[in-house]
Each structure stands twice: as structure tokens, then as C-alpha cells.
Amino acid sequence: MAHAHHHHEPQGDDLTASARGALEKSGEQWTQMRASVFEALAGFDKPASAYDIADAVSKREGRRVAANSVYRILDLFVGANLARRVESANAYVANAHPDCLHDCIFLVCDSCGQIVHIDDDALTGGVRNAAKKAGFAPERPVIEVRGKCAKCEDSAQAG
Known part of the structure; x- marks a missing residue:
């Protein structure tokens, strides 16, 4: 969760x-x-x-x-x-909240270039744990998901 x-x-x-x-x-x-x-x-x-x-x-x-x-x-x-x-x-x-430390998850729209930053500590914690189990010391995990934002996806389906 x-x-x-x-x-x-x-x-x-x-x-x-x-x-x-x-x-x-x-x-x-x-x-x-x-x-x-x-x-x-x-x-x-x-x-x-x-x-x-x-x-x-x-x-x-x-x-x-x-x-x-x-x-x-x-x-x-x-x-x-x-x-x-x-x-x-x-x-x-x-960073709209510089006093708060989270690993980044970026949702990158390949159509319009917009990026949404989300926080999911369970997901990024899992990435950190997997890296540690592999003998790697993670310092700054960044996860990027490329695709289409809802606005561009709606436009593509409407067209």
C-alpha cells in the first residue's frame, strides 16, 4: 500500500x-x-x-x-x-516542497512534455531495498515513467 x-x-x-x-x-x-x-x-x-x-x-x-x-x-x-x-x-x-525528502517518481508525457512528480514511499522504498540486497548503496533513486498524460491520451482517443 x-x-x-x-x-x-x-x-x-x-x-x-x-x-x-x-x-x-x-x-x-x-x-x-x-x-x-x-x-x-x-x-x-x-x-x-x-x-x-x-x-x-x-x-x-x-x-x-x-x-x-x-x-x-x-x-x-x-x-x-x-x-x-x-x-x-x-x-x-x-521542488515545490524542499523541506520534505522523498525519492522521485516522475510521470513524463512523451506527447506534450509535461511532468508530474508523485511520492510513493512504499514503491521507492522497495527500489532502495532491492538495490541494498544487490550490494548497492542507493543515494538518489529516480524513477521515470514515460507515456501519455490524461489530457494527451484523451486527445488521441477523441481524434
């Missing part, structure tokens, strides 16, 4: 404040550049690449921001649980 887990999903300024608090709690500073990268990431409605984020920050600030700088910040964000990396897309999403 799946572990029921409900989150308040902060958005906008509340999400940024939550991210800032989590980053500072981890001992890191919330710099203007980090704030700009997080706000750009949170502004996308689909997973964003470092290049997408660098372009958005560059446009907003009126100066070129290198993707390498964005990658370093995104790595920091992933480590601090402010962002999640969608491995198969080499893209990132803002």
Missing part, C-alpha cells in the same frame, strides 16, 4: 521564500544570481534545461548568463532539494 503523503504546494513568492529558507538552512547563501535562477526555473511550466534557464535569466537581467554558471547552481539546488533533475530529459523542475 502506498504511503499517503499530502503537501501544500507553495507558488510564487511563497515558493521562493521556502526555497531560500531551505538553502540557507543547508548553510548556503541565497545570492541574487541563485534567486534569479530559481525564479526562472519555477517560472517554467515544463522541465527546463540549463540553457532554457540561462536564456530566461539573461533576458530578465539584460546581460548574458552562461549555462555553465546555471549548471553549477542547479547542482547546488538538487543537492539542497530545491530542484529535481529529470534524468531522461536532462532538465530540471523546481
Whole structure:
């Protein structure tokens, strides 16, 4: 049986404040550049690449921001649980609940690119246990399920 887990999903300024608090709690500073990268990431409605984020920050600030700088910040964000990396897309999403640690299960729509993040501690715990039984020390399990979201599936069936 799946572990029921409900989150308040902060958005906008509340999400940024939550991210800032989590980053500072981890001992890191919330710099203007980090704030700009997080706000750009949170502004996308689909997973964003470092290049997408660098372009958005560059446009907003009126100066070129290198993707390498964005990658370093995104790595920091992933480590601090402010962002999640969608491995198969080499893209990132803002974590709406950075104070809560769960292994990721992403549902990836191959038609529209939308991604839904779900928590199922029983499933991810089973993956961790299977890895341990195989003599592997799991650090960050990420499960991705590719297919079609309900909206795209309904459109395909209607057409």
C-alpha cells in the first residue's frame, strides 16, 4: 500500500521564500544570481534545461548568463532539494516542497512534455531495498515513467 503523503504546494513568492529558507538552512547563501535562477526555473511550466534557464535569466537581467554558471547552481539546488533533475530529459523542475525528502517518481508525457512528480514511499522504498540486497548503496533513486498524460491520451482517443 502506498504511503499517503499530502503537501501544500507553495507558488510564487511563497515558493521562493521556502526555497531560500531551505538553502540557507543547508548553510548556503541565497545570492541574487541563485534567486534569479530559481525564479526562472519555477517560472517554467515544463522541465527546463540549463540553457532554457540561462536564456530566461539573461533576458530578465539584460546581460548574458552562461549555462555553465546555471549548471553549477542547479547542482547546488538538487543537492539542497530545491530542484529535481529529470534524468531522461536532462532538465530540471523546481521542488515545490524542499523541506520534505522523498525519492522521485516522475510521470513524463512523451506527447506534450509535461511532468508530474508523485511520492510513493512504499514503491521507492522497495527500489532502495532491492538495490541494498544487490550490494548497492542507493543515494538518489529516480524513477521515470514515460507515456501519455490524461489530457494527451484523451486527445488521441477523441481524434
